[in-house]
Amino acid sequence: MGSIPTTVKHCLSYEQLFEDYPWLRRWLQEEKIITEHEYPKFVKIVEVGPRDGLQNEKEIVPTGVKIQLIDMLSATGLSVVEATSFVSSKWVPQMADHTQVLQGIQRAPLTQYPVLTPNMQGFQDAVAAGATEVAVFGSASETFSRQNINCSIDESMLRFQEVINAAKERQIPVRGYVSCALGCPHEGRIEPSKVAEVAKRLYEMGCYEISLGDTIGVGTPGSMFKMLQMVKKDVPIDALAVHCHDTYGQALPNILTALQMGVSVVDSAVAGLGGCPYAPGSTGNVSTEDVLYMLHGMGIQTNVDLNKVIEAGDFICNALGRRTNSKVGQAKSGTL
Amino acid sequence: MAAAMRLVNKKIFTPGMGQHYLAFTTAAQVYSAGIKASQALPETVKIVEVGPRDGLQNEKVVVPTEAKINLINMLSESGLTVIEATSFVSPKWVPQMGDQVEVMKGIKKKPGVSYPVLTPNLRGFQAAVKAGASEVAIFGAASELFSKKNINCSVEESLQRFDEVMKAAKEAAVPVRGYVSCVVGCPYEGKVAPEKVAHVAKRLYSMGCYEISLGDTIGVGTPGSMTEMLEAVSREVPVSALAVHCHDTYGQALANILVALQMGISVVDSSVAGLGGCPYAQGASGNVATEDVVYMLHGLGIKTATCITTRRDGQVTKMSCRAQRRT
Numbered sequence: 001m002g003s004i005p006t007t008v009k010h011c012l013s014y015e016q017l018f019e020d021y022p023w024l025r026r027w028l029q030e031e032k033i034i035t036e037h038e039y040p041k042f043v044k045i046v047e048v049g050p051r052d053g054l055q056n057e058k059e060i061v062p063t064g065v066k067i068q069l070i071d072m073l074s075a076t077g078l079s080v081v082e083a084t085s086f087v088s089s090k091w092v093p094q095m096a097d098h099t100q101v102l103q104g105i106q107r108a109p110l111t112q113y114p115v116l117t118p119n120m121q122g123f124q125d126a127v128a129a130g131a132t133e134v135a136v137f138g139s140a141s142e143t144f145s146r147q148n149i150n151c152s153i154d155e156s157m158l159r160f161q162e163v164i165n166a167a168k169e170r171q172i173p174v175r176g177y178v179s180c181a182l183g184c185p186h187e188g189r190i191e192p193s194k195v196a197e198v199a200k201r202l203y204e205m206g207c208y209e210i211s212l213g214d215t216i217g218v219g220t221p222g223s224m225f226k227m228l229q230m231v232k233k234d235v236p237i238d239a240l241a242v243h244c245h246d247t248y249g250q251a252l253p254n255i256l257t258a259l260q261m262g263v264s265v266v267d268s269a270v271a272g273l274g275g276c277p278y279a280p281g282s283t284g285n286v287s288t289e290d291v292l293y294m295l296h297g298m299g300i301q302t303n304v305d306l307n308k309v310i311e312a313g314d315f316i317c318n319a320l321g322r323r324t325n326s327k328v329g330q331a332k333s334g335t336l
Numbered sequence: 337m338a339a340a341m342r343l344v345n346k347k348i349f350t351p352g353m354g355q356h357y358l359a360f361t362t363a364a365q366v367y368s369a370g371i372k373a374s375q376a377l378p379e380t381v382k383i384v385e386v387g388p389r390d391g392l393q394n395e396k397v398v399v400p401t402e403a404k405i406n407l408i409n410m411l412s413e414s415g416l417t418v419i420e421a422t423s424f425v426s427p428k429w430v431p432q433m434g435d436q437v438e439v440m441k442g443i444k445k446k447p448g449v450s451y452p453v454l455t456p457n458l459r460g461f462q463a464a465v466k467a468g469a470s471e472v473a474i475f476g477a478a479s480e481l482f483s484k485k486n487i488n489c490s491v492e493e494s495l496q497r498f499d500e501v502m503k504a505a506k507e508a509a510v511p512v513r514g515y516v517s518c519v520v521g522c523p524y525e526g527k528v529a530p531e532k533v534a535h536v537a538k539r540l541y542s543m544g545c546y547e548i549s550l551g552d553t554i555g556v557g558t559p560g561s562m563t564e565m566l567e568a569v570s571r572e573v574p575v576s577a578l579a580v581h582c583h584d585t586y587g588q589a590l591a592n593i594l595v596a597l598q599m600g601i602s603v604v605d606s607s608v609a610g611l612g613g614c615p616y617a618q619g620a621s622g623n624v625a626t627e628d629v630v631y632m633l634h635g636l637g638i639k640t641a642t643c644i645t646t647r648r649d650g651q652v653t654k655m656s657c658r659a660q661r662r663t
Contacts, residue, residue, distance in 0.1 A: 220635025221594055249628035250635070252591040256559055290587035297558025297588070327587030331555070331620035 040264035042301045044080065046211070046241060047073055047288060049316070050101075051082040051116060053273025055094050056284055057320060063097040065319045067104040072315060073270060074108040076308040082135070083113040086122035099129040114175055118149065123163045127170065134167055135175040136160040138202055140195040141184035144215070148179075157201055164206045176207030177243065181227055182219030182254075185278040192230035200234035209239050211267055214254065216278050217247025221257040228261050241265035244286050246325075247276050251286035252294055259300075266291055271313035272325025287326035289313060378602035380639045382418065384549070384579060385411055385626060388439075389420040389454060391611025393432050394622055401435040405442040411608060412446040415642040420473070421451040424460035440467040452513055456487065458500045465508060472505060473513040474498045476540055478533040479522035482553075486517075495539055502543045514545030515581065520557035520565050523616040530568035538572040547577050549605055552592065554616050555585025559595040566599050579603035582624050585614045589624035590632055597638075604629055 050070050054061055066084075073081045083105060089096030098115065107113060114133040117123040126134055138156055139145040145153045160176075167174045180187075181195045199210045212231065214224075224242075231240065242258040242265075244251040255266055272287030292306045310332055317324045324330060388408050392399055404422075411419050421443060427434035436453070445451060452471040455461040464472055476494055477483040483491045498514075505512045518525075519533045537548045550569060552562075562580075569578065580596040580603075582589040593604055610625030626642075633640050 220632050222636040248631050249590060249625065250632055252587060253594040253632055256591045256594055287587070293586050294558050294588055294591055297556075298560035327584060327621055331585050331614070 039259050039298060039300060040262070042264065042303075043259070043295055044241075044265045045078055045288060045291065045302055045304055046080040046082065046265060046267045047078045047270060048082045048243070048267050048285065049073070049269035049271065049273045049288065051085050051095070052267075053269035053271075053285055055085065055092055056274035056277060057094070059320050060094055061316075061319060063100050063104065065316070066097070066101050069270075069312060069316050069319075070101070070105045070113075072308070072312040074106065074111050076312065077302075077304045078309075079110060079303070080112045080114065083115055085116035086126040086129075086131075087116060087118050088122075099125065102126075102129045102131060117163055119159050120162050120166065123166055127172070131172070133173050133175070134163065135177060136163055136202070136207070137177045137179060138198050139179045140190050140198050141180040141187045143186040144180045144184050147186060153198060157205070160202070161205055168206060174207050176202030176205075176210045177213055178202065178210060179213045179215045181212040182214040182223050183216055185216050192227040195227055196230040196234045199231050199240075203235045203239060209241055209265065210235055211241040211243045211265075213243035213267075214245050214251075216276060217245030217250060217282075217284070219244065219254050220250050221253050224254045224257045225261065228258060228263065232261070237262040238264070241267055243267035245276065246272065246283045246286045248282075252290060255286065255291060256294070266295075270309055270326075271317050271329055273316065283325050287313075287324070287329065289324075289326040289328040293328045377597050377636060377638060378600070380602065381597070381633050382579075382603045383416055383626060383629065383640050383642060384418040384420065384581075384603060384605045385416045385608060386420045386581070386605050386623065387411070387608040387611045387626070389423050389433070390605075391607035391609075391623055393423065393430060394612035394615060395432070396613075398432055398434075401438050401442065404435070404439050407608075408439070408443045408451075412444065412449050415640075417448065417641045418450045418452065421453055423454035423456075424464040424467075424469075425454060425456050437463070437467045440464070440469060455501055457497055458504060461501045461504055465510065469510070471511050471513070472501070473515060474501055474540070474545070475515045475517060476536050477517045477522075478528050478536050479518040479525045481524035482518045482522045485524060491536060495536075495543070498540070499543060502545075506544060512545050514540030514543075514548045515551055516540065516548060517551045517553040519550040519569075520552050520561045521554055523554050530565045533565055534568040534572045537569050537578075541573045541577060547579055547603065548573055549579040549581045549603075551581035551605075552583050552589075554614065555583030555588065555620075555622070557582065557592050558588050559591050562592045562595050563599065566596060566601070570599065575600040576602070579605060581605035583614065583622050584610065584624045585620045585622065590628060593624070593629060594632070597636075604633075 050066060070081055070083055084098040084101045085092060085095040086098050087095055112133050114135045115126050115131045117126050117134040123134060139153060142153055145156055149156060164174050178195055178198050180190055184190055202210055240263050242255060242263055244254045268288040268291045269285035270288045272283055272285055274284040276282050276284045288309050289306060292302060292304055295302055310329055313324050313326060313329050388404060408419055408421055422436045422439045423430060423433040424436050425433055450471050452473045453464050453469045455464050455472040461472060477491055480491055483494055487494055502512060516533060516536050518528050522528050540548055578601050580593060580601055582592045606626040606629045607623030608626045610621055610623055612622040614620045614622045630640055630642055
């Protein structure tokens, strides 16, 4: 590719230009430095299998199995494992045992166990159960917000503000999610500016990190790039994460695009747990194993042991009585 | 001359521009990583559909000739411009391709669509031409062990064999596509040196292959190893003559294809419905699925000849899967 514009090369001797325009050398050198650091050196994986994954599985998983899964994941080196969700069990029966799960897990010293808290009630229950980090879920699509949590985006933000204020008092960090960042099952295309608006609100309210979710997996590197370009203007890149779904097989190239743009936090689910409620039979979350394979293959550090994640994946798939969604998991089981 | 140029420079490049360029640099730093992500991707990508050959070859169930012909005919209607039809290899080794002549003669060849066939040696080439083939393909390996285990001879010996095929093809004015397998990893040797891949690719290209398809045979490649390998090969073979043939065994195919596109590659091999498993990892997937590749390309605004109307491709998928007796 070269760092010298072709027009310059064609018409003029650039050595002569360096003499006359000293800033030119610095400009060209800076470009060189830019191209050297294309990917982050370290990526933090946020494991959402026990919550986002299991929430979308039909089988109700016994509490003991959930606890064992989380314990196995803690042993892999993951620094964040989303444990459960303090949402009403009427809406999400899978998460009815939230208190027992949170109290039953063996917490690894350097690992965080965020839990979802959609409102004050959930937050208070979470704190009572010993939660030390919580998460709130906004949406970039009005229709999705109304269908999913029965209120508009603005109303949900007010609700979250309460939670965030209460969390601040207790010094509990809050992670923000924006769903439908690349497309909505009801509205279709979502404007990147809308995603940026919601992300900015959550960030300014006090969320330390904003996870941008491609809820129905329709994103491609093109739409991911455009969306991140917008959001980057309002939220620092260090505070952004991507939560890609693999419904159309696009998750890994989308994650790669995000990495190229400076994102260094990736959400994924062990064994690709969780289908897609909007496309029955299709896959949902991207699998942690496949993400780790790609990152490690690129020389990016994660501090996570891939083999131990595969073991955890085998465990939960046995318990669910189904095959892993992870390609790495499928390949490894064949070559054993 | 130099003095005149300096005079011109001073007129064109005002000091004010320096500030502008500095500002641009700062802006460039902010969007630095974005430069890579938004790098000029090819406007059009040619898809080489390998389902009927590479795909079916790796399926356990032997598919009836008529089903193969139907599949190829349906693919011809979907807008694809290259469909690998069959392989003129001995049926003793690859029973799935035993009906090579009937398939070749039975398909409805659409004008503007090419139907290359594999020809591992001169005998296969002659049989292919007799059956009406107008494009052939030869398969080299970047790994010595893989070459010995797969086609029972060293890489050098295989290239000499292909030389015969190339000469005959030139005389018959039949274009030849070259494949290099194990470009980022070998099931026997492990890591493969990018220089070796570049060497084999260059040989095939200088022998006369119009295009070289670089195959990640066991799907172990990641964007890192892919970039390294492509950098080495593109020093020896022009990027416009290169194609990538990624396997999805570890789910890395689309990410690998994306970096290949970012490096200027504009030809991608894929297999409808992701047909074809992996003979080295039982139960694992194999070829990347054409539908997924086209979805990504169209999402990026890149034109392909095919239209991914759900019905048409859905039909093809259903049809090929029915032939496999799978859902």
